[in-house]
Amino acid sequence: MNLGDDMGSRWASGGLSGSRDVFKALHNGLTVGLIATPAHELNTCTPHELISEVLRRNPEDFDFLPVVDETHRFVGMFHAAAHRSRCTLSTVWQCYVPLSEDLLLGADASILDFVLDADEKQCRLVISGTKVVGLVSLSDLQRLPVRAALFALITGLEMTMTDLIRARHPKSEDWMKLLTSLRQAKIEEERKKAKSEDGYVDTLLFSQFCDKRDILTQSLPEPEQSALSAALTDIEDLRNKVAHANE
Known part of the structure; x- marks a missing residue:
């Protein structure tokens, strides 16, 4: 079953409208008692x-x-x-x-x-x-449940970034043009691969954290653009360290 961008967006944002409840439940389950x-x-x-x-x-x-x-x-x-x-x-x-x-x-x-x-x-x-x-x-901050909590927190931020991009750029071509040609080609490659395997939902889901950062900072004036970009780059660095179990 192949879904167009608009239908994919409705499924991803509407069908998962309870994602914030899931996010809250996850953190409620990751308690201090575990560490x-x-x-x-x-x-x-x-x-x-x-x-x-x-x-x-x-x-x-x-x-x-x-x-x-x-x-x-x-x-x-x-x-x-x-x-x-x-x-x-x-x-x-x-x-x-x-x-x-x-x-x-x-x-x-x-x-x-x-x-x-x-x-x-x-x-x-x-x-x-x-x-x-x-x-x-x-x-105890080195324990695995802490990594899970931090990664979930950053994932929650990325979910918010995704929602904001969808609100500002309803069509994928609108936000795609804000990326470099190399990143556009990579996302398009992932989209085509997923579509050929009946796994296509929404082009935005194939973007990475760095892509969302670049899309959201494009419309900001300086120095806000540089400040937000630097902050999100730091968060992405933390995300990668947590994901790969570095200190």
């Missing part, structure tokens, strides 16, 4: 321990250690990394951060809830109900 270290696996310390002793038995050099009381209840966080190079006889009690909302994050919170301010809140205790069930830190 957190379980509570029973955590290295902890107590308020009355000497900092030097805590550091001595922290061979993994964890930057943060949860602080627990004599009943093993979590009472705060000790920033071990801040004391590695110091010679001190102080106890954890004198410098740990008491438990507060800033240290807590729900296990069912989206991974993006942690990612968005992870540079400021580098370590959080993960709670479920009234119980601490784990810990999440900057090092």
Whole structure:
């Protein structure tokens, strides 16, 4: 079944009108609980321990250690990394951060809830109900569910870019002429191949992120054009690194 551009556009934009609900559901499913270290696996310390002793038995050099009381209840966080190079006889009690909302994050919170301010809140205790069930830190950003969340976020942006291009240029020939002849030829090659295999839907779906960037920035005056192009190029670079599992 071969579909023309207009019918393909209606199918892609209308038939998938619930795509944003799918996008939201995906992020709701990618929760902090998927990347957190379980509570029973955590290295902890107590308020009355000497900092030097805590550091001595922290061979993994964890930057943060949860602080627990004599009943093993979590009472705060000790920033071990801040004391590695110091010679001190102080106890954890004198410098740990008491438990507060800033240290807590729900296990069912989206991974993006942690990612968005992870540079400021580098370590959080993960709670479920009234119980601490784990810990999440900057090092956990390397875990696969984080990659999935970031890639989905960038995909959501690309979906928005696609919608905007369709609104501005209803006919494929209108946006195609904004691309280089080399990119036009590549997209046309992909379109013809898909059409021959009864897989053709919409020419715009064969464009890449860089194509959408170039199409959308063409109509902008300087310096807005250069600024947006640079920003989208950075996002594309992040997209490629996430897709190929680079750091």
